[in-house]
């Protein structure tokens with residue numbers, strides 16, 4: 001398995017360009033199941049999770065091609081299978097995104113239950129609740145959930161008891177081809193949900209209210225192909241901005257949507273980092289000692305759980321004590337144990353981590369079990385004294401396009417050690 005070797009201690013300076021958002025690309029790819037006409041997608045990030053989704057869609061009958069201009073062409077060519085097999089679902093939980101569109105288009109969907117997850121239990125009960133509200137019959141069969149309806153789902157009221165991003169996306173993809181009108185209440189407001197709604201509308205769907213917690217969908221008989229561009233990855237952008245602040249450098253990320261980063265930018269400013277927004281760029285710089293600032297994760301527009309680990313790394317450098325409260329996932333503090341091995345002073349009590357800074361972190365061999373926790377360790381490595389080796393880089397490859405290239409472009413010292421085991 002590959003590792004990353006990082007020499008810490010150098011401020012990052014320069015510009016990088018945002019990649020397309022993984023969590024917007026994955027549902028839009030799943031939406032290809034809703035039509036037999038092609039989707040042509042620009043700015044699809046070249047990531048392991050995207051490859052996994054493409055493999056799954058191929059298994060379900062899609063053909064695709066990366067074109068020389070960098071766009072991805074994808075079309076459903078057949079209906080070989082309506083099953084998302086265990087092998088693919090276990091490597092990527094977002095495989096569950098095929099449930100809604102398969103049920104909507106084929107009247108049947110079988111998806112392996114995702115099982116345990118490194119950042120918490122993450123059940124799919126809310127996804128199933130949504131499909132049931134649209135008339136699907138749900139059954140459990142040898143580790144697979146099966147959703148069945150007659151010819152078409154029927155519109156209805158989906159009232160989520162808790163906010164779920166991919167659950168909202170599944171409900172939306174199911175509702176667009178259902179007979180009649182659907183209301184999705186307590187819908188997720190994440191930019192990625194808005195992007196999916198935009199993509200579905202470009203394919204001929206009738207979705208209103210995207211970006212609010214009430215989505216209204218008028219079902220249509222069929223959808224058609226579309227040419228679309230994936231929104232920039234706010235979590236990737238946020239990670240590089242935190243890299244600028246933690247190293248006391250000057251980082252500009254171009255090609256992003258600053259408004260998608262409001263909560264992070266406010267928190268960075270509250271920590272004393274310099275923050276300047278452009279129309280489609282953000283500039284962050286170290287403007288003296290960092291101050292502690294408490295954050296609590298929340299659904300959008302709150303502070304994103306996917307930036308919690310990275311921000312926690314930053315707080316190890318702040319002069320004083322700050323708390324980080326994780327409200328979305330119950331087990332998303334594994335990075336803390338690794339940061340402690342680098343010398344960080346952090347206590348965890350339930351869902352609250354109390355970070356005492358500033359600490360001179362020491363380079364070490366570290367490893368993590370999820371994507372964002374691994375990004376946190378890279379950031380810690382960039383500011384640590386000496387060498388840090390981050391193991392299990394495949395987590396980072398799932399969600400960061402050319403991470404080493406971008407950090408090197410900012411002057412960071414990072415290299416990949418290829419491994420066979």
Ligand code: EPU
Pocket residue numbers: 023026094120121122123124125126127128162163164165166167192305306328329330371372399
């Ligand atoms: N939940 C349930 N039942 C469900 C669905 C969710 O109890 O049926 C719970 C989850 O266990 C969690 C909470 O609801 O406690 C919120 O989870 P959500 O469903 O919103 O998460 P998700 O849709 O599975 C997406 C992102 C995650 C991101 C979360 C929260 C994608 C593909 N994944 O996951 O991204 O952390 O929303 O914003 O969009 C990542 O990119 O590293 C990542 C983990």
